[in-house]
Amino acid sequence: MAIIWGLDLREIQWKKFASSNMFDRQWYLRREKMIIYQLAMISMVCSESVGTATLSAYVHQQSHLEGVYPGSHVHNNDIVGIASYNIFVGVAIATIFGAAFFFDLFWPDRHESGGVKLAWRVSAVVVSVAALADALAFTVIVAMHECWVDGVSGEELAAVLRDGGYPSWQYRRNARAVASVVLLWVGLVFTIASTYILFKYYAHHGKFGPKSHEALGAEKQLAPDLEKEAAPPSPAPPPVPHYPENPNYFSETYTRREDVI
Template identity: 45%
Template sequence: MAPVIWGLDLAEFKWSKFNSKYMFGNRDYHLRRTKFAVYQCALIFCVVSESLGTAVLSDYIQMERKIQTIDHTAHVYNNDYVGAGSYNIFAGVFVAFIFGAAFFFDLIWPERYESQGVRWAWKICGVLATIFHLASALTLTIITATHRSRITGVSPARATELLHMYSKYREAPLIYRHNGRAVAAVVFVWLGWVSVAASCVLLFLSINNTEKGPGPKSAHAEGREDTHRRANHNEDPELAMSEKTNSIQEPELTHGPEGVNNMNYTASPATAHETSR
């Protein structure tokens, strides 16, 4: 028997649940397909943005080390983009942790029980993920559009010479907006934020449906199950026979004028006529 951890039955963990037919073909749960599509968009866009930003800041860090190793008097300033890219990684990981977990739990344990405290935790984390990623999108956009890296401590000619000694200097131009991957990271970070905000709204709607509606299942699924139960109730011969038997009234004992117990039946008119004869 599979163990139960935190109220989650591990016996329900089946690889077949990762099938696309089970993910998107199952319409029994409230906003299931919409949540799965939007959650995955948020995860994908955020991962692409942080991956592009990581590649860009890695190039600038390597350029700084290369130039300062060749000429110790030179100093390369690119901490603004390194900081923005690092924060974008944190925001993307936070989004993946929250909505990746929401996706996983809704897929494996869609009818799990959650206390009020756990539901509040989901809501707070969803709002924090939206705020964190909005801050990341604004920071990355402003720095990419308006800032640039600088080489100080040497003459401009020497700075250009040192820059050309770095093999990837064309992939890491000093002006950030001239870096194609940096611009692409900005585009995907905004796509990611829109998806994260939509995911947060869906998370709230799902929890509200669980608290005030029919539970994790959709309204049409509940109606279909009620119809199915009523149909099975009427088609069950044993149950029907039991109801028919119970519907027949048991004979009642009455006392006649002579004090003799008589049976009181509900008889048809024909039977009553024969009796009178």
């Protein structure tokens, strides 16, 4: 297969999703990344999904009432706007930490330039700040705001309010809206934790590389043994001469000992 951006696509294999690979301790903070990144993505995707259902219900309610009562206008732009922004934030977080998850899963020892590492950090901070703003705004709107109607009055206004039905005019009484906010705060916590883990990983990577302290320690212990195995064998010492029974000779063919002395 092709190599794109220095990444060998042959490494994309189903076996990489095995727990023995996903939670391999030879890579620094690998278990934490595999778990926290996924929790951040799942929480945000669930929040945006429930929020989308909330948005659709209020948009449908507005279209129905304004069609039945042409003079009326239902104001719900606050809940529609924040639910739309929540979708954007959820997609952004899933994109950043989803990509980080798969890159670390398939290519944990990949080479990254300084610009790429900076981009990962900046992206993580941006989506964390965006999620914080999303959570604060969504909480205030759901807790304190509600739909309201203008353009009609009297009996016609009473009919509009009566026919509104579901969802509730008060956002805090809408279970889906409340659930979306709760899941959003959970996702925010895991997003900030993911950002912290990413920063901590790159701080370690800059000094020691992608492997954990345990793996590096094991490699250091194995290094002397590997050097011994790779070194050429030392030459054997010369054989010790065996003297004949006559002490005056080195051997039957050598010079007499007394002549040497």
